[in-house]
Amino acid sequence: MIEASGLRKLYGQTVALDGVDLAVRQGEIFGVLGQSGAGKSTLLRCVNLLERPDSGTVTVAGRELTKLGERELNQARQRIGMVHQHFALLASRTVAGNVAFPLEVMGVGRRERDQRVAELLELVGLGGRGKDHPRQLSGGQKQRVGIARALAGRPEVLLSDEATSALDPGTTESILGLLKSLNRELGLTILLITHEMNVVKSICDSVAIMENGRIRESGGIGELIRTPGSRLTREIFPLPEPAAGHITLTFTGHPEEPVISEVVRKFDVDVNILGGAIEELAAGSVGRLRVDLAGGERDNALTYLRERGLLVEVAG
Numbered sequence: 001m002i003e004a005s006g007l008r009k010l011y012g013q014t015v016a017l018d019g020v021d022l023a024v025r026q027g028e029i030f031g032v033l034g035q036s037g038a039g040k041s042t043l044l045r046c047v048n049l050l051e052r053p054d055s056g057t058v059t060v061a062g063r064e065l066t067k068l069g070e071r072e073l074n075q076a077r078q079r080i081g082m083v084h085q086h087f088a089l090l091a092s093r094t095v096a097g098n099v100a101f102p103l104e105v106m107g108v109g110r111r112e113r114d115q116r117v118a119e120l121l122e123l124v125g126l127g128g129r130g131k132d133h134p135r136q137l138s139g140g141q142k143q144r145v146g147i148a149r150a151l152a153g154r155p156e157v158l159l160s161d162e163a164t165s166a167l168d169p170g171t172t173e174s175i176l177g178l179l180k181s182l183n184r185e186l187g188l189t190i191l192l193i194t195h196e197m198n199v200v201k202s203i204c205d206s207v208a209i210m211e212n213g214r215i216r217e218s219g220g221i222g223e224l225i226r227t228p229g230s231r232l233t234r235e236i237f238p239l240p241e242p243a244a245g246h247i248t249l250t251f252t253g254h255p256e257e258p259v260i261s262e263v264v265r266k267f268d269v270d271v272n273i274l275g276g277a278i279e280e281l282a283a284g285s286v287g288r289l290r291v292d293l294a295g296g297e298r299d300n301a302l303t304y305l306r307e308r309g310l311l312v313e314v315a316g
């Protein structure tokens with residue numbers, strides 16, 4: 001649905017994007033995770049060409065945006081919604097007036113506009129609040145207005161620029177829940193940028209980890225979790241560096257199965273648990289355990305764990 005290839009963007013001497021490739025599939029929630037200054041906002045602004053990359057191409061829903069002139073681009077942008085960190089609402093307009101704004105720009109007539117605005121407010125859980133002004137709303141409600149406005153043009157793609165960064169944890173969760181349900185119910189493809197691992201863990205199907213204008217790792221979350229040495233897994237489970245011989249086990253799907261006690265019984269090994277955690281991700285439940293395994297048939301125990309579908313990493 002979104003494909004970016006070879007994106008480069010310089011601001012003076014600063015390389016904001018240094019050859020970025022991105023592929024977001026239709027209907028998925030794709031997170032770009034990175035620290036401040038990594039280039040995330042620049043990447044997002046290059047996807048809808050609010051910022052023109054110095055080189056590289058961007059294709060959204062089959063149209064190569066980097067080839068379009070300003071008029072065609074404005075049209076194409078109507079099918080790409082955008083949600084902002086600080087909501088970007090017009091203080092002088094009511095809630096309904098804010099949501100109606102893009103429809104006015106598109107030239108939608110009054111009656112259709114009113115009907116669509118009412119539908120959109122209902123969709124984001126703000127039915128009946130149309131006459132209020134943004135100042136009468138909480139941060140979470142303001143973001144709901146921002147989302148309703150972004151959906152006005154029936155976009156195929158929603159871009160989210162740190163949509164929950166200005167919100168408290170409880171409100172963040174409810175906004176993430178709303179994005180997830182829009183993704184499911186409308187089949188909306190969502191590309192979001194965030195510096196919060198929590199956002200990636202709770203709603204993303206895929207992720208790209210960005211650093212210094214480059215993507216260091218990207219892919220489906222389940223797939224990355226099963227990849228040895230994955231940065232994503234290390235960041236989700238911040239265990240200390242392992243000592244030589246220590247074993248890190250990553251298991252997905254059925255953490256309730258007693259594989260550890262099985263290997264102890266079957267292979268007569270001693271297991272010393274050094275650390276670990278279980279995380280509930282949108283992609284499923286994932287556990288990571290750091291152990292020391294000694295005695296008995298250690299190698300056979302490791303082979304058995306691999307055969308049971310665990311990722312087994314032995315520190316060198």
Ligand SMILES: Nc1ncnc2c1ncn2[C@@H]1O[C@H](COP(=O)(O)OP(=O)(O)OP(=O)(O)O)[C@@H](O)[C@H]1O
Pocket residue numbers: 011014015016034035036037038039040041042043195
């Ligand atoms: N308009 C601009 N003019 C000059 N430099 C810029 C501009 N926009 C971004 N940069 C620089 O490009 C680099 C990437 O910035 P960008 O805002 O894309 O990162 P980010 O990951 O989104 O960070 P943050 O979360 O803090 O916004 C930074 O070094 C930043 O200072």
